[in-house]
Amino acid sequence: MDGDQIDAMCPACGQRGLRGFHRQDGVPVNSCLLLDTEAEAAGFPTGSIHLGFCPACGFIANVEFDEALAEYSQRYEETQGFSPRFQRFARELAAGWIERYDLAGKTVLEIGCGKGEFLAGMAELGIGHGIGIDPGVKPERIDTTAADRLTWLPRRFTAADADLVGDAVVCRHTLEHLAPVREFIRGLRTAIGERSTVVLFELPDTQRVLDEAAFWDVYYEHCSYFTAGSLARLFERCGFDVLDLRKEYDEQYLIIEARPVPGTASSRPWPADDMDRISAGVDHFAAAYGDMVGEWQGRLEAVAAAGRSAVIWGASSKGVAFLTAAGDHVAAAVDINPHKHGTFIAGTGHPIVAPAELTKLRPALVVAMNPIYLDEIRADLVELGVDAELVGA
Numbered sequence: 001m002d003g004d005q006i007d008a009m010c011p012a013c014g015q016r017g018l019r020g021f022h023r024q025d026g027v028p029v030n031s032c033l034l035l036d037t038e039a040e041a042a043g044f045p046t047g048s049i050h051l052g053f054c055p056a057c058g059f060i061a062n063v064e065f066d067e068a069l070a071e072y073s074q075r076y077e078e079t080q081g082f083s084p085r086f087q088r089f090a091r092e093l094a095a096g097w098i099e100r101y102d103l104a105g106k107t108v109l110e111i112g113c114g115k116g117e118f119l120a121g122m123a124e125l126g127i128g129h130g131i132g133i134d135p136g137v138k139p140e141r142i143d144t145t146a147a148d149r150l151t152w153l154p155r156r157f158t159a160a161d162a163d164l165v166g167d168a169v170v171c172r173h174t175l176e177h178l179a180p181v182r183e184f185i186r187g188l189r190t191a192i193g194e195r196s197t198v199v200l201f202e203l204p205d206t207q208r209v210l211d212e213a214a215f216w217d218v219y220y221e222h223c224s225y226f227t228a229g230s231l232a233r234l235f236e237r238c239g240f241d242v243l244d245l246r247k248e249y250d251e252q253y254l255i256i257e258a259r260p261v262p263g264t265a266s267s268r269p270w271p272a273d274d275m276d277r278i279s280a281g282v283d284h285f286a287a288a289y290g291d292m293v294g295e296w297q298g299r300l301e302a303v304a305a306a307g308r309s310a311v312i313w314g315a316s317s318k319g320v321a322f323l324t325a326a327g328d329h330v331a332a333a334v335d336i337n338p339h340k341h342g343t344f345i346a347g348t349g350h351p352i353v354a355p356a357e358l359t360k361l362r363p364a365l366v367v368a369m370n371p372i373y374l375d376e377i378r379a380d381l382v383e384l385g386v387d388a389e390l391v392g393a
């Protein structure tokens, strides 16, 4: 598929001319805000997604993203910290970074620290001082024995924040929420200056999303979509040497570790011939999207036609994206995060309920928005005595 030509500049490399390949209108502009009433949820503002692929560097951007529409505030509930599996992964990642980059007793800045649990974990594991910066940070909700070694700043990071930069900069699941990605990485490079600060980023891998036409992984807040190659090229271009680049968490996440260099050198620990693969993935997503949505709609409709109900498990961004495209016959969204219970999904207005509610709903089908949690969910269903078919999205 050729797609449409978009006369816009690539936010990652600056080249003009992107190939448009996916368009979706009426998408809720924020999928993590907790909405107190169904009416508020249904009347939630929507925006458009128009994905453009850069043939020069492989980066993918939502060219219609409007930052003013994506609200980040205290109501933003993005944490995955309630899942034991995710907690284990985060703990191991923190411990691995501390050991590999000798961060015991050192100062770590976390940009986009969310609710702060990762940085608090690093402090408990031995870093000397942690500075967490995020407009949505809620220090009062962070329960840690290392509170006296942590500083929280409820605002955004800018290139002028040089005084916050210490021995390492951690940034997890944040870069994909920023539209001017090159400006951000350049700003970080400027803030680091002459220091040899190691930078440690984690974000979703888009190659898998493209190859699997995983439409629930495309949502409004994610305006920037990286694959290993496009991510490494961005860091390299902005004056970093890429030390390591790998996939983790069942290959869902990219981890990039880099250090500043005076010029644009890199160890290149990734395949440089990845452009054809990204391009093929883009074509596949564009071709398979409609069928994928239709398949799920059909399956859910069949459950409803049989007089039974279906629920999704995971009222996160993936859940919102799934329900926006295929939620007509879904009764509710289940979530283990107690802060979400009793609220409603932006746009579609599905209620968010606790797992215990399933004993009343008695669904025939439970769709896990992230298959990595299938074992956890299965155990919860068994404990609740809910006999439903459980499938991963």
Ligand SMILES: [Zn+2]
Pocket: 010, 011, 012, 013, 014, 015, 054, 055, 056, 057, 058, 059
């Ligand atoms: Zn580009």
